[in-house]
Amino acid sequence: MAKPLVTDDEIISLIGFLRGSPKFPYADANASSILATTVQGTWPVSRISRIGAGAIAVDLLRTENSGQHVVLRRADLGWAVTGLTFWISG
Secondary structure, three states: OOOOOOOHHHHHHHHHHHOOOOEOOOOOOOOOOHHHOEOOOOOOEEEEEEEOOOEEEEEEEEEOOEEEEEEEEEEOOEEEEEEEEEEEOO
8 A cells, every 4th residue: 555645734834843943852962963963944855755654754955965864753732853864975
């Protein structure tokens, strides 16, 4: 069975949430880079996709060779960041 699409309402609300540059609550306490602890909400969105049950992944681009992969889930009052990865490709 195909994964359900991300709805327009979900896109609008999650982009609004991401633009606020939320912190990643599960970040390593010893992380020295803001890229590992905070969503870079001003970076352009390159992809939005549903992954698994209830999760949505958003890729944000810093450059064409680097960015953040953000995993979100619905929370009581909107969205919660449940995964944050900074990536660089060679």
